[in-house]
Amino acid sequence: MSRTARLLDLIQILRRHRYPIQGRALAEELSISPRTLYRDIKTLQEQGAKIDGEPGVGYILRPGFMLPPLMFSEEEIEALVLGAKWVSKRTDHRLGAAGRNAIAKISAVLPQDLRETLDVPGLLIGPGDFVAAGDTELALIRQAIRKETKLTITYLTLKEQKSVRTIWPLALAFFDRVRVVVAWCELRQAFRHFRTDRILKLSPSNERYPKRRKVLLKEWRQVEGIPAP
Structure with a gap:
């Protein structure tokens, strides 16, 4: 393995860990000596990588370091x-x-x-149905997801009945023919899935929902039996 490839692997390993990882464990994973590891860490620090730590304590990569695309x-x-x-x-x-x-x-x-x-790509995207319209609404939904704020929607149910809901949007799923909002519904007091093509009206709000989206997504996965990504 070249030194450039090894440095790249070291960065990737550090990125996978949210907490400090011992130098010994890093050296073992890279199949190098601790002395070589310390030299590699010093090299990355000189190149701008925000690696905190020291021998015997562990190392962690702080956010913000960007690798050049050439790597x-x-x-x-x-x-x-x-x-x-x-x-x-x-x-x-x-x-x-x-x-x-x-x-x-x-x-x-x-x-x-x-x-x-x-x-001249060797991997192609196959043909599929493009879901037309609704760009403005989708932008508002994505913004609410990022900001963790509530939305009020008028929804056309499968029984063709209009229903006004206040939802906490957690994620937006893109399928070939439909787009689906994963949300907590205040009316039903449960997680629900709303097709965007059946949302007749959407009103954004600056009111944050009371739980963090990360926590709610974890609860939704548990309810639906979906493994964590």
Whole structure:
């Protein structure tokens, strides 16, 4: 393994841990000596990585350190581009534009040989139905999810009845034919799923819901029997 690849692996290992990890464990995972590990950590710190810690205590990588895209492997680039292209074709226009912008930014900083991976891709997104309209509403839903604020919606149920609900939006799921809001419903006092094409009216609010979204998502996964990502 080259030293560059080893430094990249070290950064990735540190990113996986939220709490300090012992140098001995890092060295074992990388199959290097503790002395080599300490040199690698010093090198990364000199390059701007915010690694806190010391021998015998453990090390942790603080947020904010960005690796140059040149250090992406070919498969990592393929994964990023495939995901961005899926977003550009299967979500709303604003997210789609963001996906195309991301691809353009990646392409701008890649060396020529890797840029060909973007110009002549070997992984393609298959055809599918684009879910039209509702871009404004989707933007408001995404904003409420980020800010953890309540939404009031007028919803058309499967029985074709209108129902006014106050919901706590937790996530937005994109399927080929529908988009679904995962939310806590104050009316039903339970988790519910709302198709965005059946939301007739949406009113945003600045009122935060009382629990953190992370906690609610964990509870929703437990109720639905969905394993954590």
